[in-house]
Amino acid sequence: MHGSESGSGPGATGASGVDQEFLALERELAVFLRRARSSSGEMAREVHPELEAAAYGLLVQLESAGRQRATDLAAYFGVGKATMSRQLRALEDLGLVAREPDPADGRASLVHLTDEGLARYRSVRDARRERYVRKLADWDRAEVAELARLLHHLNARAEE
Numbered sequence: 001m002h003g004s005e006s007g008s009g010p011g012a013t014g015a016s017g018v019d020q021e022f023l024a025l026e027r028e029l030a031v032f033l034r035r036a037r038s039s040s041g042e043m044a045r046e047v048h049p050e051l052e053a054a055a056y057g058l059l060v061q062l063e064s065a066g067r068q069r070a071t072d073l074a075a076y077f078g079v080g081k082a083t084m085s086r087q088l089r090a091l092e093d094l095g096l097v098a099r100e101p102d103p104a105d106g107r108a109s110l111v112h113l114t115d116e117g118l119a120r121y122r123s124v125r126d127a128r129r130e131r132y133v134r135k136l137a138d139w140d141r142a143e144v145a146e147l148a149r150l151l152h153h154l155n156a157r158a159e160e
Contacts, residue, residue: 037053039128040053040054040056040057041053041056043056043124043128044056046123046124046127047059047096047117047120047121047124048094048096048120050090050094051090051091051094051096052087052090054087055087055090055091057077058073058077058087058088058091058097059091059096059097059113059117059121060121060125061073061076061077062097062111062112062113062117063113063118063121063122063125066112067100067110067111067112068110068111068112069102069108069109069110069111070084070085070088070109070111071084071108073088073111088111091117095114095116095117096113096114096116096117096120096121097111097112097113097114097117098111098112098114099111099112100112
């Protein structure tokens, strides 16, 4: 009996004809994403009690990529300009981000983390990283690197 007939091995399909590897991937991603959403909410509240979970990702992107136009942030996250504008306004009201004129185009502005926003974000990020270190303490560093590489590959494919 071949692997695909027995329900085991690469490309195996069950009685319903569904590829079991992709079913397992879908299940694990669903759990991972549910936990990630919950974690983002917790981290957002640690940065500021009034911060929305969705806005936490903006802090991550601004810290990583630096000053950006709101339109570029909206495109990166796949949301509309109005949604991005509302989220940025909330972050500005909390003193976590600020805008400055774009030297390349005086009609546009660049969004950046304030010193307060950067300090709060880094404190939460560092605590989160410590949790990862504890949770994955029994993993080999090469396994952690491989997981990061595979997630990066998956994220890059999502942008295509």
